[in-house]
Amino acid sequence: MLSIGDKYWGQEGKIDLAIETYMASLDKSRAFFRHYFVIIWRLSEKEMWTGLISFLEKLLLKADDAVITDFMGYGINDEGESFALPLARAVKETNRWDVLASIYDKAIAAGPSFDYRTLYRVHYLYGQALLRRNGHEEAGLAPLEAIFHLSAPTGRDFERASIIQLVISNLVPVYLKLAKSKTNTPETKERHFGKLEELRKQFEALGAARTDNSDASIALARYLHVRGDDAGAKALTRGYIVQALEMLSDDDPENDQMSFWNLGRVFSVFDDMVNAPAAWEMMSQSTQADYQAYLDKKAVWEKKVEAKRLAKEAKDAKEATSETTPTSTDGKGDAVDKDAPNHGSESAADDDTQSEDDIEEPDEPDRAIAFCDGCGDRWMAPSEIWTCMDDGGQVQFDEKCYRKLQEGTLAKAICDRDHTFWLLGKRDDAKLDAVPKGSVLVGGQVITQEAWKKQLRTQYVEYDAVAAEAAVVDVSPSK
Numbered sequence: 001m002l003s004i005g006d007k008y009w010g011q012e013g014k015i016d017l018a019i020e021t022y023m024a025s026l027d028k029s030r031a032f033f034r035h036y037f038v039i040i041w042r043l044s045e046k047e048m049w050t051g052l053i054s055f056l057e058k059l060l061l062k063a064d065d066a067v068i069t070d071f072m073g074y075g076i077n078d079e080g081e082s083f084a085l086p087l088a089r090a091v092k093e094t095n096r097w098d099v100l101a102s103i104y105d106k107a108i109a110a111g112p113s114f115d116y117r118t119l120y121r122v123h124y125l126y127g128q129a130l131l132r133r134n135g136h137e138e139a140g141l142a143p144l145e146a147i148f149h150l151s152a153p154t155g156r157d158f159e160r161a162s163i164i165q166l167v168i169s170n171l172v173p174v175y176l177k178l179a180k181s182k183t184n185t186p187e188t189k190e191r192h193f194g195k196l197e198e199l200r201k202q203f204e205a206l207g208a209a210r211t212d213n214s215d216a217s218i219a220l221a222r223y224l225h226v227r228g229d230d231a232g233a234k235a236l237t238r239g240y241i242v243q244a245l246e247m248l249s250d251d252d253p254e255n256d257q258m259s260f261w262n263l264g265r266v267f268s269v270f271d272d273m274v275n276a277p278a279a280w281e282m283m284s285q286s287t288q289a290d291y292q293a294y295l296d297k298k299a300v301w302e303k304k305v306e307a308k309r310l311a312k313e314a315k316d317a318k319e320a321t322s323e324t325t326p327t328s329t330d331g332k333g334d335a336v337d338k339d340a341p342n343h344g345s346e347s348a349a350d351d352d353t354q355s356e357d358d359i360e361e362p363d364e365p366d367r368a369i370a371f372c373d374g375c376g377d378r379w380m381a382p383s384e385i386w387t388c389m390d391d392g393g394q395v396q397f398d399e400k401c402y403r404k405l406q407e408g409t410l411a412k413a414i415c416d417r418d419h420t421f422w423l424l425g426k427r428d429d430a431k432l433d434a435v436p437k438g439s440v441l442v443g444g445q446v447i448t449q450e451a452w453k454k455q456l457r458t459q460y461v462e463y464d465a466v467a468a469e470a471a472v473v474d475v476s477p478s479k
C-alpha cells in the first residue's frame, strides 16, 4: 500500500489520495520505518503541516507503545533531525504542542528499553523543539536538564562529556536570558544565576573528559563575564585563543578564517569592541583570499581539462587514420575503452587514471562571511552586523531582523531582546582598504598582525603572569 501511495504522490493532483493511502496503510502495518521517514520528509517539504501531524498521531500515538519504541530506536540516532525538525515545525505551525508532548513523553516513558545515546537524543530533540516556542523557553529546560541524570555505560566518559557540554551550551544562553530579563523579579533572576552556577559545576565535574575549547566553555565564559568574574572567564576561553593564534601562525591559510571567527567569539564574550571589528575585518580578508585561491586553482583546472580534451582529440584523430590490428595477446583491441578502467599495468589505462586524479575540480568555497540568523541573508563584507554577545558571538542579525527582534515580531525563536548586542557599523572602505597587507586596524591604529597577536596573547592568555609581573616590577620591553 505504501508503494501505491508513492505512485499517487508522483502524480499531478493526487497528493491527497497519496496521503489517504499512506494513512490507510497504517491500519495494516506500522513496521516500515525507513519509508515513514521518507513520508515525513515529503510532507514537510510541501509544508503540509496538518497532514504531517495527522500521520504522526496515527503512526505513533494511536498505536501500542511498542511502535514508538521501535520507531525511536530505529531512527532517532541516524535520522533524528529529519524527524524532529519537521515535527517541531509542524507543531509550531498548527499550534499542536500537545502532539509534541505526547510523542516525546511516550518515548521517554519507554526509556528503559533504549540505550544511552537514543535516550539522550530523545530528550535533546524534545528540549530543542520546546525552546523554539516563543515565551515558553522554561518548558524546554526540563528535558535538557534530565540528560544530566541519564547514566552512561561505563567506559563512555568522553561520549558523555561531549553530550553534557552540548547540553550546557544550549542551556546557558536560555538561563542567561531569564537571569537578565527585565520582567523577572530580582529573586527569580538570582535563582537563574544559581542555575548557571550549577551548570558551571557540571562542566568542571567532567574533569579530564572536558574539551578545552567547546561551545560550552564560550557559553560559560559569557556567564562569568556577566557576573564580573573575568579571570574565571578568561581561563575558559584561553584554549580558544591559544589554538586560534597557533593556527594563524602556521602555513595553512585555509584555517585562518575559522581562527578569526573563534577570536571574534571570544571578543563577544568580553564585550571587547576594540578587537572585535579587527577580527571581522580579518575574517573577511581571509575569506576573500580563500576565494581568490579557489579562482586560481580553477583556472589551472580549466587549462588541464582543455589540454586533456585536445590530447584526446589528437589521439582519436590519430587512431582513426592509422587503424591498427589488435596487437596484444590478451585481446585488448579496444584497450582505450573508457568503460574498463581496470586494465592493470596496461599503459594507456595507467595514463588515464593518473590524469583523472590530476584534474579534480576544486570545490567552490562560500564567499559569505556570515548570515543573518533571522532571515538567512548573507554578508559578503563586514558591515552593519548586529552581534549578540550573550550568545557568544554565534548569533547575528541585520538591521531589519534586529528591529523585528526588538519589536517582538521576529518569527524565529532565537536570541532575545534582553540580550546584549553590539553593532559592527558600516565598513569604512577608504580607511580599511588603505591598511597594508599584514597589518590590521585595531582601536583606530594600524599595527602589524604580529603585534596584534602579541597584544592578544598578553590580554587573553598570559594575563595573570603579566599582572603578577607588573605587580613586582615593570619588565616589559619597550616597543
Ligand SMILES: [Zn+2]
Pocket: 372, 373, 374, 375, 376, 377, 397, 398, 400, 401, 402
Ligand atoms: Zn535578517
Ligand SMILES: [Zn+2]
Pocket: 388, 389, 390, 391, 395, 414, 415, 416, 419, 420
Ligand atoms: Zn542573543
